[in-house]
Amino acid sequence: MEITFLGTGTSHGVPIIGCNCKTCSSDNPKNKRFRSSIYVHTDSKNILIDTSPDLRLQLLNNDITDIDLVLITHSHADHIMGFDDLRAINRIRKGEISCYSNKKTLETLKKKFTYIFNNNHYCKFAVPKVKLVEINKTLDFGEIKITPLPVKHNDDIILGYKINNMAYITDCSFIFKSTLKKIKDVDLLILNALRYKRHPKHFNVDQAVEVISNLGVKKAYLTHISHEIEHKEGNAGLPNGIELAYDGLKLVV
């Protein structure tokens, strides 16, 4: 399984428009962060997690032309506003794409993208063709197994996803015991860490490190990172086995 980080930034992206801080004005490409998303490539399935507002450039920059299914974590703008760009993939596949999430997120998608779901289109590829599917238990595609991971994002319950031996959790402020049980044996955990200060809706670096250490996961990457974390400095402060992810990073698990 090959994982590509398409974006590792928080909702504003990095650099933030109009900000001159040292991260936003850095020349290091690892300080340029699109909105958070990953692409998982396997022999049998190509999976996209979230359709960020930067999706078009993320797919172009990484030469991605094939997506078998999409997993959506939740319906905040930074995770869904590239949804319309899925029509480019419909065109290549000549068919629809299944898009999974929890009931609440699917209902919000239908409300935010009414034009996609009103079945009144002049042209086949004018809007994405997606089949919305609620996920509440493990999907078994033979060698690929996808398990939804309910977590809290302040008061909302949103989804992370476990795909075989890897788990991806973003925008999380609390992980239920039942979800911790499901991820304790993964070989790779990708977890959100917004900044150093606490935030009501997101883990900060200390909270993410604590979760990872308590689980005993050997390899973890932090994502959904704000401009308050400069890549080189941020990485230097992390314990062994935990690193900051960056856009374009590829991992094989």
Ligand SMILES: [Zn+2]
């Ligand atoms: Zn977010």
Ligand SMILES: [Zn+2]
């Ligand atoms: Zn900045």
Ligand SMILES: [Zn+2]
């Ligand atoms: Zn969010």
